[in-house]
Amino acid sequence: MTGVSTMNGARIRTPWHLWLVGVVAVLFNAIGVFDFVMSMTQGAAYMASAGMTPAQIEHYHQMPAWMTLDWAVGVFGAFLGSVLILLRNKLAWPVLAVSLAAFLLSVAYTYVLTDGGKIMGQQMAVTSAVIAGLLAFFIWYAWWMTRRGVLK
Structure with missing residues (x-):
């Protein structure tokens, strides 16, 4: 284990699970960044190749x-927050919290402000729940590591 020095010279050990959670978070959130970039650069062609229906593509457009x-x-904040976990930076949890807030706003837009829930289908609702759950876990984990003094 590597450690982080404190003001009094004591070393706080970096637990093995920080690397596990951090790498999983980076890889998971890299998918969101990839999806966003491809959707913005390749548009409907990428969305169709990802299995979206014409109605779903139109909803996004x-x-x-x-x-x-x-x-x-949402996506870049989640990715940045994940990298900050690996860098043992205490800004990880607030950055991830902003990302979750942005994600929840997008869910509200889809399911409350528009008929996107009907268009996107139940699979998207399940996917949204998984994303929200993982983001909440990453926030909690980063907050916990900050309280323990691992993230500085």
Whole structure:
């Protein structure tokens, strides 16, 4: 294990699970970044290749600009927060919290403000629940590691 020095010179050990959680978080959230970048650069062709129906693609194309910004904040924030876990930086949990807030706003847009829930189907609802659950876990973990003094 590697450690982090404290002000009094004591070393706080970096637990093995930090590397496990951090790498899983980076890899998982890299998928979101990839999906966003491909959706923005390849558009409908990428979405169709990912299995989206024409109605689902149209739903994404009708999103207002603020939703695209929200989506970007969500995916890039989650990725950055994950990298910050690996860098043992205490900003990991607030960055991840902003990402979760952005994600929950996108869920509200899809399921409350539009008929996107009907268009996207039950699989997207399950996927959204998994994403929210994992983000909540990563936030809790980063917060816990900050409280223990591992993230500085």
